[in-house]
Amino acid sequence: MRLFEVILIATLLAAAVAQMTKSAAHWSRPLTVFGVLVATWHVIHEGTHWQMFPVLAGLILLVAWQLITASRRASRYPAMRKPVAIGVALLSITTFGLLLIVPMFTLPKPTGTYPxxxxxxxxxxxxxxxxxxxxxxxxxxxxxxxxxxxxxxxxxxxxxxxxxxxxxxxxxxxxxxxxxxxxxxxxxxxxxxxxxxxxxxxxxxxxxxxxxxxxxxxxxxxxxxxxxxxxxxxxxxxxxxxxxxxxxxxxxxxxxxxxxxxxxxxxxxxxxxxxxxxxxxxxxxxxxxxxxxxxxxxxxxxxxxxxxxxxxxxxxxxxxxxxxxxxxxxxxxxxxxxxxxxxxxxxxxxxxxxxxxxxxxxxxxxxxxxxxxxxxxxxxxxxxxxxxxxxxxxxxxxxxxxxxxxxxxxxxxxxxxxxxxxxxxxxxxxxxxxxxxxxxxxxxxxxxxxxxxxxxxxxxxxxxxxxxxxxxxxxxxxxxxxxxxxxxx
Missing domain, CATH: 3.40.50.1820 (Alpha/Beta hydrolase fold, catalytic domain)
Structure with missing residues (x-):
């Protein structure tokens, strides 16, 4: 797995855990923002691929949830808080599993003096x-x-x-x-x-x-x-x-x-x-x-x-x-x-x-x-x-x-x-x-x-x-x- 792929998976898991934990719920939004930044860097510089689709879908789900105001989430969708967090976590874990099964392998560095x-x-x-x-x-x-x-x-x-x-x-x-x-x-x-x-x-x-x-x-x-x-x-x-x-x-x-x-x-x-x-x-x-x-x-x-x-x-x-x-x-x-x-x-x-x-x-x-x-x-x-x-x-x-x-x-x-x-x-x-x-x-x-x-x-x-x-x-x-x-x- 490549660096920003690992960071993105870890970030979304952390955001999902934060959302399910009342004492850490305030971390969910900044972690989501950070996840968006990491995903943007990943797509532009590393290049995305099908193994990453579940975690990117999880990010979209998390962003959509965060775009709903806190008062509206509490009044109209309180029962959705944990299912959304669990969904994001499962999608992140799915990507982790796919990257283990079909990895983004790393070629060894050449040993000679020429680029x-x-x-x-x-x-x-x-x-x-x-x-x-x-x-x-x-x-x-x-x-x-x-x-x-x-x-x-x-x-x-x-x-x-x-x-x-x-x-x-x-x-x-x-x-x-x-x-x-x-x-x-x-x-x-x-x-x-x-x-x-x-x-x-x-x-x-x-x-x-x-x-x-x-x-x-x-x-x-x-x-x-x-x-x-x-x-x-x-x-x-x-x-x-x-x-x-x-x-x-x-x-x-x-x-x-x-x-x-x-x-x-x-x-x-x-x-x-x-x-x-x-x-x-x-x-x-x-x-x-x-x-x-x-x-x-x-x-x-x-x-x-x-x-x-x-x-x-x-x-x-x-x-x-x-x-x-x-x-x-x-x-x-x-x-x-x-x-x-x-x-x-x-x-x-x-x-x-x-x-x-x-x-x-x-x-x-x-x-x-x-x-x-x-x-x-x-x-x-x-x-x-x-x-x-x-x-x-x-x-x-x-x-x-x-x-x-x-x-x-x-x-x-x-x-x-x-x-x-x-x-x-x-x-x-x-x-x-x-x-x-x-x-x-x-x-x-x-x-x-x-x-x-x-x-x-x-x-x-x-x-x-x-x-x-x-x-x-x-x-x-x-x-x-x-x-x-x-x-x-």
Missing amino acids: VGTRIIYLKDSSRMEDRAEKPGTSRELVVQLWYPADPSNNHLAAYETTSETILITSYRSVLWTNSREDAPVASQGGPFPVLLFNHGWAGRRTQDTFLTEDLASHGYVVASIDHTYNSSRVALPGDRIIEDINGGDALDTNLHSASEIIDTWNKELNKWVADEVFVLNTLQNDNLDPKSPWYGRLDTQRAGALGHSFGGAAAIQVCSVDARIQSAINMDGWTFGDLRQRAANQSTMFLYGVGNGAPPPDPATLGTAARAEAELDATDHKVVDTSLRQFGGYKVSISNTSHMDFTDHPLVSPWRRWTQPSHISPGRIETIVRAYALAFFDQTIRERKPTLLESGTSSPFREVKIEHWSPESKAASVETALKPTLFR
Whole structure:
């Protein structure tokens, strides 16, 4: 809950109690006036949302009651005093409960030295036709959000999602502020900045890892997060056109499809995502050469990287096979497929896995139909990744007490995680670990730095982490496990 939301709820509860207590009844009116001032500040500066509607309704009820003169209230409506107070209190408590169930979560502050700016751009790739558009011959359209190092700015903080990208239940995110300034000027010092391409998960959204994209930008990277149209949860295109995800879960249902059928579906979509990545990087390369562009001379597209979560991680790895500008890529807890044999030896990869992932899978023959398909996918992934790491080298980082969605903003969004997943490490802890390894990996592979976190022979400062460092053509991996016993929570 945000500051003025808490103050408003507390103020109305206090006003309700005062109204029900004869000795404190004289406080009801000044508390109501104060509540109006707090609500006004909240609406203008914090931005209101549906969880706040009950307490705002309670405020209106209280104001309406206070507008009736004291003598008239005493003579005509004496029986209404306590019901009005109880109603105001219940409405306030309702808002408190809604904010616990669907919280206005707070993104962690970026750890780098640069302020962060963000900008949303619309792109059309006229060289490709959209195979899922209602109108044949429609060009492939993309929405891309850029997070970048910025000069200090008084521009408004950017919303977590735009209004048109939300539905009723998620509409609060349009007034949930990030740490980034809208359209802030690109940092005038320290560039040109390497470009990183970010891919969301299957049916995800470009903002799903804002905790990470903002942090990378604060350390001097320009992160281009791509909404892969028709496989993103909700994309707002020009002309008030809203494109929903139309893939559906059935295409990946292991009860309905075999492992080979699912892989065929994935590979078709993977080629489209990889083409999106190349197109975005080409666009930014052209902008870097355009004197009229705000990105003129500020981008280094020849030292680029890619990262993604789940299916987006597979797309990040795969783009290495088709674009030599990609120096390195990170797959966050996703299966890896496609042809990894085409990437060059100087294109390093990192695979971040949660608990239960990255380990040798069970024998598919011992499992039921759905479990067998998933085990076959695990086995294929395990073989592809280890073969690629043996041939080209790279890192495999396993983080204990984490699950698939812990590599996104989801732990912040879901307050019930502490009860449904009590053994999992805290959101702050997983954010710290993922940020640290992603930054160290790109600093090493793109900027040619030597971060101590990845130095061979040193143990991780995180006892939840096991690192496997593979050298090219090596038959074995050096396994480094953390030794420090104290958890940071």
